[in-house]
Amino acid sequence: MTHTVEVRLGARSYRVLIGSGLLGSLGDLLKNESLPSPCAIITDSNVALLYAGKLQHQLASSGFKPVVITVPAGEKSKSLPQAGDVCDQMIAAGLDRRSFVIALGGGVVGDLAGFVAAIYYRGVPYVQIPTSIVAQVDSAVGGKTGVNTRGGKNLLGSFHQPRLVVADVETLRTLPEREFNEGFAEVIKHAIIRDRNLFDSLVSVDRENLAPLIARNVEIKAAIVAADEYEASGERALLNFGHTIGHAIETAAGYGRFLHGEAISLGIIAACSLSMRIAGLAKNENDLVIQRLEQFKLPTLLPAGISIEAILSALKADKKFLEGRIRFVLTPGIGSAFLTEDVTLNEIRAAVEELRACE
Numbered sequence: 001m002t003h004t005v006e007v008r009l010g011a012r013s014y015r016v017l018i019g020s021g022l023l024g025s026l027g028d029l030l031k032n033e034s035l036p037s038p039c040a041i042i043t044d045s046n047v048a049l050l051y052a053g054k055l056q057h058q059l060a061s062s063g064f065k066p067v068v069i070t071v072p073a074g075e076k077s078k079s080l081p082q083a084g085d086v087c088d089q090m091i092a093a094g095l096d097r098r099s100f101v102i103a104l105g106g107g108v109v110g111d112l113a114g115f116v117a118a119i120y121y122r123g124v125p126y127v128q129i130p131t132s133i134v135a136q137v138d139s140a141v142g143g144k145t146g147v148n149t150r151g152g153k154n155l156l157g158s159f160h161q162p163r164l165v166v167a168d169v170e171t172l173r174t175l176p177e178r179e180f181n182e183g184f185a186e187v188i189k190h191a192i193i194r195d196r197n198l199f200d201s202l203v204s205v206d207r208e209n210l211a212p213l214i215a216r217n218v219e220i221k222a223a224i225v226a227a228d229e230y231e232a233s234g235e236r237a238l239l240n241f242g243h244t245i246g247h248a249i250e251t252a253a254g255y256g257r258f259l260h261g262e263a264i265s266l267g268i269i270a271a272c273s274l275s276m277r278i279a280g281l282a283k284n285e286n287d288l289v290i291q292r293l294e295q296f297k298l299p300t301l302l303p304a305g306i307s308i309e310a311i312l313s314a315l316k317a318d319k320k321f322l323e324g325r326i327r328f329v330l331t332p333g334i335g336s337a338f339l340t341e342d343v344t345l346n347e348i349r350a351a352v353e354e355l356r357a358c359e
């Protein structure tokens with residue numbers, strides 16, 4: 001059974017298809033989208049070995065003209081030099097404005113390929129084929145594309161919505177354990193900000209039947225994106241729960257030390273501790289969140305060697321830091337969240353220090 005979630009954005013609306021074995025009919029799915037035939041399948045060195053050849057062959061037999069462009073796996077590839085290199089390869093392959101991009105991989109490839117699509121010939125269409133949990137439940141939907149800089153995560157980028165998202169849950173079978181688990185940081189985030197039942201259901205996850213879980217997460221993300229595409233009203237900012245401190249930890253640790261979801265796990269813990277202090281989150285709810293993160297073997301303590309000062313200075317470069325005030329997402333109870341500017345840097349410092357407290 002294929003689940004379909006519509007992302008309602010007027011002229012930029014698109015569908016997210018979630019199901020088993022969808023890659024086998026990608027050619028037909030793309031034919032319905034009135035796309036040009038030349039395209040670049042942008043992928044990474046791990047995913048290329050598993051899926052790129054098959055996909056290229058299949059698309060070619062459906063009348064498309066795909067070239068495969070592979071970047072090294074890992075967060076370090078989400079960079080401006082890498083984006084430039086991919087564009088150069090596309091130019092060398094003869095792709096012009098009558099072409100499109102396919103992002104085949106996890107969130108790193110999705111953000112990088114989406115960014116390339118946003119700037120290539122001032123913008124070409126793209127299709128997301130997410131292959132990690134993070135990408136299927138979160139990054140492939142919503143049109144945020146971008147790259148990192150030394151100073152911080154995702155500081156360069158663009159809103160560029162995909163034309164179609166195809167999440168084939170079969171691809172998750174080849175995901176290594178650590179990468180599988182990290183995705184649950186984003187799932188737990190969605191549950192905390194929006195859906196208590198989803199949170200409770202995470203006690204037992206059926207790995208043989210992940211499509212309903214992915215589809216529920218996509219519904220949550222799609223509804224928020226539809227309400228606030230450009231993060232203007234504050235609604236979309238709720239998706240940053242755990243990310244203000246999480247991104248700062250990713251930057252301070254150096255890209256590649258943590259997987260994204262692992263850094264977000266620490267960010268969620270800090271956000272919950274601030275929520276207990278400021279928003280009335282009950283201690284037992286906070287403990288439930290920590291239990292759930294531990295269940296997916298996500299980190300709950302900051303390793304030695306990552307300096308608190310480096311985390312705080314990365315935080316100040318964050319896009320969410322407006323004129324010295326930080327926009328922070330807190331939860332008063334699992335299932336709901338709100339945005340506030342009333343969290344002080346001292347309170348944030350205390351929450352980050354607590355991540356280290358029990359060593």
Ligand SMILES: NC(=O)c1ccc[n+]([C@@H]2O[C@H](COP(=O)([O-])OP(=O)(O)OC[C@H]3O[C@@H](n4cnc5c(N)ncnc54)[C@H](O)[C@@H]3O)[C@@H](O)[C@H]2O)c1
Pocket residue numbers: 044045046047050073074075078105106107108109111131132133134135138139140141142143144145153154171172173174175176179182259260261
């Ligand atoms: N744009 C957004 O809205 C948004 C939302 C959430 C996260 N993100 C971004 O996503 C990135 C993290 O994404 P990620 O966690 O998917 O990382 P990733 O893309 O690096 O993938 C993790 C690892 O899994 C491998 N992999 C992916 N799919 C596989 C498969 N099916 N089989 C075997 N190996 C596979 C990759 O090669 C990589 O080594 C971060 O840069 C984060 O900032 C963006």
Ligand SMILES: [Zn+2]
Pocket residue numbers: 138186243260264
């Ligand atoms: Zn995230």
